[in-house]
Amino acid sequence: MGILSSEPATGSGMSVVDLPKPVMTGGRPLMEALLLRRSAREFSPQPLAYQMMSNLLWAAYGVNRPERKGRTAPSAVNAQEIDIYVVLPGGAYCYEPFSHSLQRIVPEDIRSTTGCQDFVDSAPVNLVYTADYKRMPLVPVGKRESYSSAAAGSIAQNVYLFCASEGLQTVLRAWISRAPLKASLALRKEQQVLFSQSLGYPPMGDSSI
Numbered sequence: 510m511g512i513l514s515s516e517p518a519t520g521s522g523m524s525v526v527d528l529p530k531p532v533m534t535g536g537r538p539l540m541e542a543l544l545l546r547r548s549a550r551e552f553s554p555q556p557l558a559y560q561m562m563s564n565l566l567w568a569a570y571g572v573n574r575p576e577r578k579g580r581t582a583p584s585a586v587n588a589q590e591i592d593i594y595v596v597l598p599g600g601a602y603c604y605e606p607f608s609h610s611l612q613r614i615v616p617e618d619i620r621s622t623t624g625c626q627d628f629v630d631s632a633p634v635n636l637v638y639t640a641d642y643k644r645m646p647l648v649p650v651g652k653r654e655s656y657s658s659a660a661a662g663s664i665a666q667n668v669y670l671f672c673a674s675e676g677l678q679t680v681l682r683a684w685i686s687r688a689p690l691k692a693s694l695a696l697r698k699e700q701q702v703l704f705s706q707s708l709g710y711p712p713m714g715d716s717s718i
Contacts, residue, residue, distance in 0.1 A: 526602065526611040529560050531567035536674035546669050549678035552632045552709030556598070561675070562611075562634075565708075566604050568671040569593060569636070570664045580606065582663040585656045590644040591664060591703075594637040594694055596620050601637075601694060614694060622693045623705045625684045632707035637690065638664060643699040654701070661703045672708055679708035 537545070557565070567573075570593055573581050580589065593604040595611055598618050602611035623635040640657035648656050665681045672679040687702040696702070 523599075524613045526559070526613075528563035528566070528609050528611065531563045531571060531609070532560065533567070536671075539670070542670045542673040545673040547673070548680040549711070550626070550628050550680050550707070551712045552628065552678060552707065553712050554631060554633060555710050556633050557677075557709070562595075563609065564675070565668065565671055565677075566593065566595070566606075567609065569667050570604070570606060571609065572606050578607070582660065582667055584660045586645075586647045588645045588648065588656075590640045590642065590653075590657050591660050592639045592641060592700070593664070594639065596623050596635040596637060598633070619693045622690045623685065624682045624707070625686060626682070629682075629705070629707055633709040634707070636668065636706040636708070637694065638703045638705070639694070639696060640701050640703055641697075641699055642701065643697075657701075658703055665704065665706055668706055668708065676710070677708055678711050679706055681706045 536542070568581060570580055570582050570591065573579055584590065594614065595602045595604055596619055598620070600613050600617060601615035601619055602613050605612055620632065620635050621630045623629050623637055629635055638661040640653070640661070642653050642657075645653050645656070668679055669681070671677070682705045685702060685705055690702050691700070
């Protein structure tokens, strides 16, 4: 199980990462990506290059209609309540879709707090999906969790399809100790942890993708 603790950061640990412009062409066709879509729990320690990270995050929940602030995944009443935290060996970052950048939130390696399975400690990337209920005033309180979970699920499926298209592996996870993770990310009271998603390249010798 994850050890629910932080470690010294490794890597560059920059406070702001301006991601390169996403490449919106290439990859496998949609139907082939759907055929290859699957969950996997073993990953190579190889880090993702910034271009791959850029493409991944844009596919997940980037801005695809700037004039309307439209995104690549749906959101009820356009609340856009989901935030993606990118947990790396060099620290934890919040993805800012409109500047297409990563803003460092935590300078330590907190990958082990993102779930309760051993592989989260060493997966090169763990995404954490959170919902900010403060952005949902038009949604009844009793429906905010289900609405935001549906939105996060749409984002996670975008990640699955991107990974299938680009030869990466991923798994969506709900087995999380949410209170420690919320504390590690210094989330506000109105922000709730929904899911985590681990991803990376297949381990050496894995030819399943």
